[in-house]
Amino acid sequence: MQILLTFGPFGPNMQNMSNGRPLQYDADKALDAAMHLFWSQGYEATSMQELLEVMGLSKSSLYQGFGGKKELFIRCINRYRTNMSEVLAGLLVKANSGRIFIEKLLLNFAIEARQPEHLRRGCLLMNTATEFAQKDSQVAEHVTVGFKRLREALQAAVLRGQLEGEISPVQDAGVLSDYLICSIGGITTVVKGGADEQRVREIVGVIMKALD
Amino acid sequence: MQILLTFGPFGPNMQNMSNGRPLQYDADKALDAAMHLFWSQGYEATSMQELLEVMGLSKSSLYQGFGGKKELFIRCINRYRTNMSEVLAGLLVKANSGRIFIEKLLLNFAIEARQPEHLRRGCLLMNTATEFAQKDSQVAEHVTVGFKRLREALQAAVLRGQLEGEISPVQDAGVLSDYLICSIGGITTVVKGGADEQRVREIVGVIMKALD
DNA sequence: CGTATTTTGGACCGCTCGGTCCACACATCC
DNA sequence: GGATGTGTGGACCGAGCGGTCCAAAATACG
Incomplete structure (x- = not known):
């Protein structure tokens, strides 16, 4: 059981071993719904009851299929x-340039700033890092992996931008990536704090300036 | 009661009207302890029990003196x-320049990055904004006020820096202040996410570049 | 059909949560 | 020393939490 928990996916129908009653829910859809709820509300503020409602399954199915609140959350992350x-x-592949890709990515949050409150939720990884990455080493690990992947994506864009001559080549691409991660975290914060679209756009303008 | 709640301080000994048993605790110290706990753990993750322990008073005193969890929290903010x-x-008054003041402010978080986990807590206002400013309009108001004050302080520093010629005068001081607030939020996030001191210092280096 | 295997609904659990209440302790004022 | 007013300890509360359990339901296989 613990082994299953750790090594997952101990999810439903581990490898669809034919026998038995078939799943009455779409595991993928359910997981997606859970993710969005956690994303909007955070971990602590989301109750199992709410999860059940939004995922559309019964308690035993959730525990059977996903193993409990924390395990479910980690899956969502x-x-x-x-x-x-x-x-x-x-x-990034489709973008006109590395720099434009980065700018668009940041400006996404400006668009979010004109959404209703429950959709102004920033980046789930950032939210999780601030809420309780430090309190739970298991969660922390997964957040760290997420950060790493994000950094890789950003670094690819930065390197491309440097080659294209739109981003200063004297600055280390890794450091700039960290800076961008930091910026995303910051924008997440100000958006949740109530900044409007215009303000976010202005901030993004300054952020981009550091890449010159 | 509601009026008192809103207009506070409905705290202990509203204006020390002589009669009755005197307070057995130092209201200021208690409030401080609560603030630090909320700061480290966030609102939801902090229980009344923990608050009682750290504030060193009994339940009835807390409710009598501070009015409940949320009211206490708002006071802490x-x-x-x-x-x-x-x-x-x-x-800022003592700083050598506006720019140096800003840099030192940001680097404070780098220092925090080498503290044990429960002291890597970033800025309480940022934490609150991300955790649940959107969920509670009352809290949101107070966070907004906090942001405004922070912005004022930063703007003063930016303006001074521009006069001193260490910060680009072509950029709007207000926008730069918002940018810095965003940066503080971002640093708070990455520190909580586990960034080490060196990484934070590098990030701050890039942040400062945008002020050129 | 019966049997094996899996999922599902919902009753049930103990616990902790934030919050209330009241008898008593402790002060001041006359 | 009352009378009066305030603070305090601790019992108590209902509600909701995350989590467990098991009988019934639904499939596949022989």
């Missing part, structure tokens, strides 16, 4: 991370 | 804000 990596990689 | 304003104003 990892799902978020995977999604993010894919999306970013795809966007 | 305001206390934090007031302290902060004073400290920043004092430091």
Whole structure:
């Protein structure tokens, strides 16, 4: 059991071993719903009851299929991370330049700033880092992995921008990536703190200036 | 009661009206202890029990003196804000230049990055904004006030820096202040996320570059 | 059909949460 | 020393928390 917990996916139908009653829910959809709820509300503020409602399954199914609140949360983080990596990689390929990719990424949060409150939720990884990465080493690990992936994506963009001559080549790409991670965390904070779109756009303008 | 709650201090000995048993605790010290606990742990993750222990008073005293968890928390935020304003104003006066003041302020978090986990807690206002400013309009108001004060302090420093020729005069001081608030939020995030001192110093280096 | 295997609904659990209440302790004022 | 007013300790509260358990339901296989 503990081994399963650690090595997951101890999820439903581990490898669809035919026998038995079939799952009555779409595990992927359910996980997605949980992720969005955690994303909006944070870990502590989200109750199992709310999760059940939004995931559309019963308590025993949740425990059977996902193993408990924390395990579910970790799955959500990892799902978020995977999604993010894919999306970013795809966007970078299609982007006109590394610098524009970065700017667009940041400006996404400006758009978020005009959404209703529950959608102004920033980046799940950042939220988790501030809420309780330090309190739980297990969660912390997964957040760290997420940060690493994000950094890789950003670094790729920075390197490309440097080659393209739109980002200062004298600054270390790794350091700039860390700076951008920091910036994303900051924007997450100010958006949640109530900054409006215009303000976020201005901030992004200054952030980008540091790349010159 | 509600009026008292809103207009506080409905605290102990509202204006020390002589009669009755005297307070057995130092209200200021108690409030300080509560503030530090909230600061380290966040609102949701801090229980009344923990607060009682660290404040050194009994349940009824807490409710009598501070009115409940949320009211106590709001008091802590305001206390934090007031302290902060004073400290920043004092430091700015003594600083060699506006720019150096800003840099030192940011580097403070680098120093925090080598503290044990429970002391790597960033800025209470930022933490509160990310945790649940959106969920509670009452708290949100107080956070907003805090942000405003912080912005004022930063703007004063920026303006001074511009006069001194160490900060670009073409950039709007208000925008730069917002940028710095964002940066503080970001640093808070990465520190809580586990960044070490060196990394934070590098990030601060880039942040400062945007002021050129 | 019966049996094995899995999922599911919901009753149930102990615990901790924030919060209330009141008898008593401790002060001042006359 | 009352009378009066305030602070304090601790019992007590209902609610909601995350989590467990098991009988019933639903499939596959022989």
